[in-house]
Amino acid sequence: MGVARLLAKGWVVFCLFAGAHAVNLGLARGEAPLDALRSVGLCVALFGAMGLLFIAGFGASAGPATPLLARFKPHRLVPGFDDVVFAAFVAASLGVQVFVAPATIGAAPAEGVERAIAFVVWGQAGLVDALGACALDGGRVFASAFTWLLAIVYVASAASRIGLTAGLLRLERALRPSSFGPTLLAAIYGTVAIVGFQLLYVGSAYPWLGCSAFTDITGALLIGLAPLMLAYVVVAALVTLKASAPDS
Numbered sequence: 001m002g003v004a005r006l007l008a009k010g011w012v013v014f015c016l017f018a019g020a021h022a023v024n025l026g027l028a029r030g031e032a033p034l035d036a037l038r039s040v041g042l043c044v045a046l047f048g049a050m051g052l053l054f055i056a057g058f059g060a061s062a063g064p065a066t067p068l069l070a071r072f073k074p075h076r077l078v079p080g081f082d083d084v085v086f087a088a089f090v091a092a093s094l095g096v097q098v099f100v101a102p103a104t105i106g107a108a109p110a111e112g113v114e115r116a117i118a119f120v121v122w123g124q125a126g127l128v129d130a131l132g133a134c135a136l137d138g139g140r141v142f143a144s145a146f147t148w149l150l151a152i153v154y155v156a157s158a159a160s161r162i163g164l165t166a167g168l169l170r171l172e173r174a175l176r177p178s179s180f181g182p183t184l185l186a187a188i189y190g191t192v193a194i195v196g197f198q199l200l201y202v203g204s205a206y207p208w209l210g211c212s213a214f215t216d217i218t219g220a221l222l223i224g225l226a227p228l229m230l231a232y233v234v235v236a237a238l239v240t241l242k243a244s245a246p247d248s
Helices: 003-028 033-062 081-103 108-120 123-133 140-159 162-175 182-201 211-215 217-224 226-244
Strands: none
Touching (some): 003 217, 003 226, 081 140, 081 217, 123 140, 123 211, 140 162, 182 226
16 A cells, blocks of 8 residues: 555544544534534545645655546545455444443443553553543543554454455556555554554653643544554555565
């Protein structure tokens, strides 16, 4: 998967997820649903279009010397299985954050999930400490634990199809060469994954955040989307690394 395509997918998911939380915050402030959708929808559309325009320009400059419109084919717009699973997991994470997590504080099943994830994900303890210092919870700990659970399941599911996905990537690159080779892309994705791993999985990012960050869209994105985005980048790095190896 190319850099431009990965950036475009991530940007769309980021904008939609942030927009959904912005609508939810507007409703919590007492705004009418249509007014909240209208104001947030316009911002999401403009912000998303601006980002996609820059990404398209990057893709045009880094790709082969063919017209940009000629690269858009209907079959390239069809999401793959991993993309569908990722989108479903993002929607599930959003639903749990907004509707389920606030009602699960103190519930035994939620605490079981939290303890299990805290044992596996080192950074979960850092999040709990940061929220405790701010006297905040509101289901945020369970929402984070649930998102990490989805991220782990996604990586495990996608890992079983890495060979097939890498083969499709080799075929795509043979038909449409790119200036970015698979080895270079694997190094880029790997570097991003390592940084994200340190910030999120190890928890280095949480001590630097103020309490206000956990009460707005920043905290919602960090808790409900960032682990899944990290999982997606990890899978992209593994697939591209596999595609850079000689086909046996």
